[in-house]
Amino acid sequence: MSVPTPPVVYSFSDTSKLSDSLAEYILKAQRESIDKRGRFTVAISGGSLPKTLTALISKSGVKWDKWHVFYVDERVVPLDHEDSNHKLAQEALYSKVPIPPGNIHTIDETLLDDLEELSDAYEKELIREFAQKDSARFPVFDLILLGIGPDGHTASLFPGHELLLEHDRWVAPIEDSPKPPPRRVTFTYPVINHATRVAFVATGEGKAQILPNILDTPELGLPAARVRPVAHGQLVWFVDDAASAEVKLQKSEFKL
Template sequence: MRDVVARHDPASVADEVARRFLERMAEAQARGENPDVALTGGTVARLVHRRIAELAPEHAVDWTRITFWFGDERFVAADSPERNADQARADLLDAVGATRVNEVPASDQAGSAAEAADAYSASLRSEGSGEFDLVMLGMGPDGHVASLFPGAATLTDHDHIAAPVTDSPKPPPERVTLTFDALNRSRAVWFLVTGAEKAAATARAWAFEGTVAETPARGISGPSITWYVDQAAAGLSRSD
C-alpha cells in the first residue's frame, strides 16, 4: 500500500517527516520496543536530520534505544565528508546522543567494497533485530534507491544482505548497498523526494506499469510505504 504526503517545498517536507519520525519512535518505545532504523543520505535527508535534531527536545525519545543503520554508503575513507554516516552524525546522531550507530566499513577499514559489504551483512545478522521498524530512502532522477541503480545486477541479488557496487554511474564508483531483500524487511518505508528533476522518476515509480530495471524504486515493497514529496517532485505546480 502506498500513501503520498505532499508539501509545498523541501523545508516543509523535512518538517513533516521529522515530526512523524519522532512520534513514531516515541510510540514504539512506549510499547517497549527498541527500533532499528535505516537512514539515507542526500540533500533532503540532511534537512530531515537537522529538523529532527531541532525538534528532539520536545519528544520523549530515548536515543540510546534506537539502532541506526544506513541503506547504502560510499566506499571512501572514514573521515570523508562524502560518507552518509559522517553527514548523519554531524546533522543528527551526535547531537541527540545516539549510541547504537552501525556504519559500513570505510575504504581505510576494509580491503574492498566486497569485504565491507560482507562485514556490514555480518553486523546486521549479529546486531540487527531481523526487521527494520523504518527505512528511509531517497530517490535519484534515474529512479535509483540506496545504491541500486537502473539495470544493475544488484537489482536481482537475493543472496546477500548488503552488496558491493563497483561501477556506480554517479561518483564515487565504489559503494555498499543493502539489497531489496534487506530493505523490504521493514514495517515501514518512507521515501523522501523533492525537486522537479525527480518528477519523471516519481511518475514512473507510481505508474501501474513499469519495470524495476528501469526504475529501481519500484522494487520497494512492504506493508506500509509512504512517499513524502514536495509539489515539484509530485509534478504539481504551486497553484495545484
C-alpha cells in the first residue's frame, strides 16, 4: 500500500499575506482550468473562508463569468439566514464582483423541510454540471477550498460520524451535527478527494492545537486528515504562523 504524499504547507506571518497568496494560487488554478476546459469549477466551505477570498476582488485577470461555484457543505436554513454559508459568501464576495448569479449553485430553499430530498436535489445539481461534461465516476472540481474546526472536522464531516464511511453518495444529509445548526448537507470524501486541487485555510491560535494532529499524525484519522486527493490531485494548506506554531511538518515557501 503506497504512502500518501504529504501536503504542501504554506505558512504566513499574517492573514493579509495569506489571503493575497491564496488569491494568486486561485488565479493560477483558474487560468489552467479555463485553458483546458473553458470553465472553472470551485467548491467552498463557510466559516471565515469567504472573508479570506476577498483579496480576489482587487485582482486583475479573474474571469468571473467562467466560474461555477458550489458549496462543500451548507446549513439547512434559508439562504438569507445568518447561519447560511451562501449568505456569508454573498456578503463577503459575490456582492462585490460580477459573477453571474446563475453560476452560483445553492441548495433549493423550497426543500428545507425534507433533508433527504434537499440532499438529492443538490447532488442532481452537481450531476447536471459535471456528468454531461466529464466521464468520471465522481465530479472532478478544479478547486475545493476547505476550513477546519477545532475538533479536526472539515465540511460537515465530523469525528466519529458515520458519514466518514460514505463511499457512494456525492452529497449526503446530516441531521445530528455536533455543531449547530444540526441539519446540513455535505459533500462526501469521494467528491472532495477527486478534486484536481484541494486547499485548506486555517488561521489563528485557536487552530494551533489541532493542526499537528492533522498534519503530523494523520494516522489519527481526524476528518481533515482523511482528505487525500486521488491520482494527481494536489493538496495544499494555507495557514498563518499562529495556527502552525506547533506543526513539525516542513513548511514551504510560497511560489507559483
